[in-house]
Amino acid sequence: MLNFFGIHVLGRDTALSSGSVIEVFARVGVTEEAVRSTLTRMAGRGLLERHRRGRKAYFALTPRAVTVLQNGHDRIWRTGAVNRDWDGQWTLVGYSLPEAWRRERHDLRSRLTWGGFGILQNGLWVAPGVVDVAALLGDLGLDAHLRVFRGTVLAPTEAGQVVESAFDTVAIAAQYRTFLDRWSPPGALGGDPLSGQLLLHTDWLELVRRDPRLPAEHLPADWPAIRAEQLFHTLARRCAAAARAEAERILDTIPAPFPSATP
Structure with missing residues (x-):
């Protein structure tokens, strides 16, 4: 849910109606009850603000959520999944x-x-x-x-030992290979650009959230994060315009500020 708001609300100063969020998540098999419960929990944890317009409830990002999502955006599009410039620290x-x-x-x-x-x-x-x-x-x-x-590490400790001890590189690599297996086949995005985009971004964000960006010099030369990141960028750009158009068609929004909002 937070990822969805990151794609369609971050940087736009708008709020989404719960009804339109329910409609989007129905496309990926999430029930109305689950969507409403998630929105309520996120509001309770200070990630979303609830605003009312008549009988409709709208949800907007809080400053805390904006910070979290901006960090995720930077991890995906700026920092990247592969650490090629580690300074030994x-x-x-x-x-x-x-x-x-x-x-x-x-x-x-x-x-x-x-x-x-x-x-x-x-x-x-x-x-x-x-x-x-x-x-x-x-x-x-x-x-x-x-x-x-x-x-920095000092002898007899080596950086490679720290990587091996503190991080499960086998599991991290397996997660990237799973991503490649799922999203490499032609037509993996499906026929609905909005749901395809949501699933793609959610899969990728889960990966980079778990990936500590270990120094490339201490990883295998064929580290699968390299190919997986290239695939994500290709697919994300491929579906972006169509997903944006579909979102504009179905999402019910109100602009900020919210002068008569009820928290």
Whole structure:
């Protein structure tokens, strides 16, 4: 759902009616009940704002959601899936949270994974390159429980060992091969550009969210992320215009600002 709003709302200052969102997601087999429940949960977690016009409910992105989606957009279109310019630096985050803080622990781990970190050992996560940890984790309110470092490996430790220990490269490569298997055949986008675009972007964003962008020099020469990224860009551009036209046809929107909105 967040990915859908990223494609069709990010940067446009508009809100979408729940009814039109339901219509789009029906095309990919998601029920009306599931769509309404997801919209409500996302509003409750500060990712969407609800606005009313008569009997209709419209949903817009919050500043928090815009930040998350812009980060995802940058990961897809600017940063890329392959790290060819690693400078040898690592960012490390250590933490210790009370056992009862299950949600906080889940949120922290999810955010670290999104930021490209892997578990080096219990309570210690590592990511290649320079990561702005304050921006990544600052809003979680856990600063007092974190310890952040940056540096390089020293003998007898080797960078390749860190990659092997902290990251499951076999699983990461398998995910890219699954993407290639699904989206390489002719006609993989299907006949509906809007649903094809949504599924394609969602698959790809899930991949790059999990991919820590490991240094290319410590990965196999035939690393499948290279081919998968090329395929995604080709298909995304191929369906963009038709999907945009279909979205303009069926999406019910209201423009920002929302002077009479009801949160």
